Amino acid sequence: MNRRFGLRSGAIRLLAASLCVLCAALPLFARGALAEGRRTLLNIQMTARPEELVEPGDVTLVFTIENNSDADAQNVYLSSADGLLSEPIGQIAAGEVQVFNRTHSVTAAELDAGEILYTVSHDDPLEPGGKVNYTAQAQIHRSALRPEAEFTRQFSSESVAAGSSLTIVYRIRNTGNVALTNLRVQDDLGDFTGRVDRLDVGESRALVSRATVTETCASSASLSYGAEGAGDEIFVNTLEDVAISLAECGLTHSFSAVERAGNVADVALTLRNVGNVDYRDVCVTDAVNGGVIADALVVPAGGDAVEVRRACPVRGSGGFRWRVTGMSAAGERIDFTTELVALSPAPEGEAAPLRVSAEALTPRIRRAGNVTLRVRIENPGGVDVQDVALSEAGLGSLRSFSILPAGDAIERDVRAYADADAQFSFTVSYADARGQLQSITTAPVEVVIAQDGVLPEGAKNSFFDFSGNSIKIGGSSTFAALFIAGCVALLALIIMLVIASRRARLEKQMRIAAEKQRRKEEMGKTNRFTPVRAATKKKGKGRNG
Numbered sequence: 190m191n192r193r194f195g196l197r198s199g200a201i202r203l204l205a206a207s208l209c210v211l212c213a214a215l216p217l218f219a220r221g222a223l224a225e226g227r228r229t230l231l232n233i234q235m236t237a238r239p240e241e242l243v244e245p246g247d248v249t250l251v252f253t254i255e256n257n258s259d260a261d262a263q264n265v266y267l268s269s270a271d272g273l274l275s276e277p278i279g280q281i282a283a284g285e286v287q288v289f290n291r292t293h294s295v296t297a298a299e300l301d302a303g304e305i306l307y308t309v310s311h312d313d314p315l316e317p318g319g320k321v322n323y324t325a326q327a328q329i330h331r332s333a334l335r336p337e338a339e340f341t342r343q344f345s346s347e348s349v350a351a352g353s354s355l356t357i358v359y360r361i362r363n364t365g366n367v368a369l370t371n372l373r374v375q376d377d378l379g380d381f382t383g384r385v386d387r388l389d390v391g392e393s394r395a396l397v398s399r400a401t402v403t404e405t406c407a408s409s410a411s412l413s414y415g416a417e418g419a420g421d422e423i424f425v426n427t428l429e430d431v432a433i434s435l436a437e438c439g440l441t442h443s444f445s446a447v448e449r450a451g452n453v454a455d456v457a458l459t460l461r462n463v464g465n466v467d468y469r470d471v472c473v474t475d476a477v478n479g480g481v482i483a484d485a486l487v488v489p490a491g492g493d494a495v496e497v498r499r500a501c502p503v504r505g506s507g508g509f510r511w512r513v514t515g516m517s518a519a520g521e522r523i524d525f526t527t528e529l530v531a532l533s534p535a536p537e538g539e540a541a542p543l544r545v546s547a548e549a550l551t552p553r554i555r556r557a558g559n560v561t562l563r564v565r566i567e568n569p570g571g572v573d574v575q576d577v578a579l580s581e582a583g584l585g586s587l588r589s590f591s592i593l594p595a596g597d598a599i600e601r602d603v604r605a606y607a608d609a610d611a612q613f614s615f616t617v618s619y620a621d622a623r624g625q626l627q628s629i630t631t632a633p634v635e636v637v638i639a640q641d642g643v644l645p646e647g648a649k650n651s652f653f654d655f656s657g658n659s660i661k662i663g664g665s666s667t668f669a670a671l672f673i674a675g676c677v678a679l680l681a682l683i684i685m686l687v688i689a690s691r692r693a694r695l696e697k698q699m700r701i702a703a704e705k706q707r708r709k710e711e712m713g714k715t716n717r718f719t720p721v722r723a724a725t726k727k728k729g730k731g732r733n734g
Contacts, residue, residue: 228321230258231265231281233309235325237293239390241332243367243418245300250293250327254278254309255286262311267291270306281311300331336416337365338372338388340426342408348436348466349402350519355433357400359383361412362393369414378408378433388414407432436519439464440488444527446501446509453569454532455542456501456509460486461494468523471515473497476526478504482511500542503532543568543577543593545617547631550602551643557608558645560636564615567598576620581605581613593619604646607636 234253242248256262265278281287299305305327313319338361345356359374372385372394379400388394412426441463446456462468471486483497501509510529516522544567551560568574577590584605593599605613612633621627 228313228315229323230256230260230262230283230311230314230321231309231323232257233323233325235305235307235327237295237305237327237329239366240328241330241366242295242300243332243334245295245297247292247294248305248329250291250305250307251288252291252307252325253286253288254281256281256283259283260314263314265309265311268308268310269293270308278309295329300329303329303331305329332366334367334416334418335365336367336369336414336419336424338362338369338412338414338424338426339364340374340410340412340428342410342428342431344408344431344433346436346466346518346520347431348434348519350436350438350521351403353402353436353520355379355400355402357381357398357408357410359396359398359410359412360393361385361388361396363388363390365416366390367419368417370417372412372414374410374412376408376410378406378410402433402435405432405434434465436466436517436521437464438466438517438519438521440468440523442513442525442527444509444511444530446530446532448503448532452503453544454501454503454509455498456511456530457496457498458482458511458513458527459494459496460488460513462488462490462492464517465490466518466521468515468517471495471513471523474512474514475501476510476512477508477529486515488515500544508532542570542627543574543617543619543629545615545629545631547613547615547634549613549634549636551645552635553637553639553642554607554645555640555642556638556645558606559604560607560645562603562605562613562615562634563600564603564631565598565600566593566617568593568595571595574619574621576618578618580616580618582616583611583613587615607638607645610638611636 232255236251237248238251239248252267254265261283262281265281266275267278268275276291278287293305295305307325307327309323309325310320313321341360343358343360349355355378357376357378359376361372361374363369368390369388370386372388374383374385374396375381376398379398381398381400383396383398385394385396408428408431410428414424415422416424439462441461443459444457446454448454458473460468460471467490468488470484471488472484473482473486474480475482478501482499486495486497488495508529508531510527512524512526514522514524545564547562547564549560549562554560564579566577566579572595574593574595575591577593579587579589579601581587581603584603587603588601590599603615605611612635614630614633616628616630618626618628
């Protein structure tokens with residue numbers, strides 16, 4: 190028994206000693222791990238661009254160094270694995286991130302190994318004179334040889350006037366993964382040959398050829414080139430032939446002017462292209478009174494006619510003449526003036542375009558509020574106009590009229606809210622004598638908010654009056670009387686509802702009290718009882734009693 194107890198006691202002492210040793214060693218391990226963690230201050234990433242090469246060459250290394258500790262990294266150095274490069278970076282403060290690029294010449298050994306190694310070091314924050322080193326690694330891969338070139342061609346025009354010059358631009362871009370060498374561009378048109386000695390990956394080059402065209406011909410272009418690492422092999426890109434035709438320019442026109450009622454003329458110019466090249470940037474001006482009628486017009490070859498129609502005021506003798514300038518796609522300039530056209534009276538009973546004008550009665554207001562816009566619609570023609578509709582870009586549809594009699598005019602006021610500088614453009618649409626829908630839009634009417642403006646007409650609302658004059662809500666005595674009467678009636682109704690509610694509540698409380706009293710009285714009649722005396726317990730005698 191004593192022996193067994195002795196063995197057990199010895200085991201307990203051994204276990205206790207082991208625990209003491211372990212407890213003593215744990216702080217040492219923890220301090221070592223903490224010290225190591227305090228030494229490594231930086232998180233480093235390095236990538237190579239491009240990530241693959243056909244053969245040894247230059248790449249760009251992108252370094253991202255982040256100090257995610259609470260201590261500054263002092264005397265940071267960047268070194269290549271072979272020790273040939275050692276560059277001071279300086280200090281990287283706690284929480285700072287530095288990103289920078291360096292050019293690196295990849296060796297055959299690095300390309301075979303598939304990685305590029307660099308070392309980053311800084312002073313040991315715990316051991317004076319010591320260094321903490323990090324290894325930065327970037328992947329690099331060897332790729333198969335892929336010589337490719339993008340070859341395109343652009344013409345100044347595919348139709349040229351006889352004897353004119355044609356410009357051709359050839360563009361070459363290296364879309365492969367190896368440098369291209371001895372590039373040659375050849376074209377039968379103009380017997381052109383262009384040369385480029387070298388084109389690196391991603392690089393592009395443009396070559397220009399100018400050829401004089403005297404007859405119908407074609408462009409047959411090709412590109413030939415070699416590639417580094419491909420030996421003597423030659424690669425060829427060929428473009429499809431493009432025919433160049435002689436331009437046939439021809440622009441015809443017709444011009445007319447018809448006098449309308451109200452000292453206005455309907456003037457029309459029709460341009461038609463009978464050639465095979467487009468006319469661009471065509472500008473039409475008034476050769477008599479001055480001013481631009483239309484510009485930047487395109488008259489396509491063989492396309493539909495282009496019509497320029499304007500309602501012009503009649504001045505002086507009433508004659509009209511317009512000037513047309515521009516250039517064809519083949520480089521031919523046009524500049525001609527129409528014949529002088531005297532006014533001819535409008536056929537009797539023919540409809541004339543409506544005239545629409547708009548103005549703001551208070552164009553400058555002191556603060557945000559309502560403004561009144563006056564719109565005038567006139568029918569100067571000899572027949573009635575049907576289905577007239579008035580709208581505004583921001584306010585939407587305002588009013589429609591089934592008919593506007595000949596020679597009649599309608600003037601309407603529109604109230605709109607302006608909380609900043611605003612422009613209002615009104616549009617009138619109608620059906621002409623042939624039943625076709627026409628529309629006229631006024632010039633923008635400006636309303637400006639300024640200190641020197643007048644007070645606006647009232648609070649925000651959108652009230653429109655189409656009876657002929659604008660109606661101001663606050664200025665109508667009938668409206669004021671109706672408003673006051675409505676308020677009085679509403680107040681009386683509220684008072685009656687409050688009185689009726691209180692009366693109903695009192696009656697309900699009285700009914701509840703009466704019901705409680707009745708139940709109390711009934712309980713008093715039916716719950717009478719005779720008291721019963723509780724039995725008393727007699728005292729017992731003891732054993733000895």
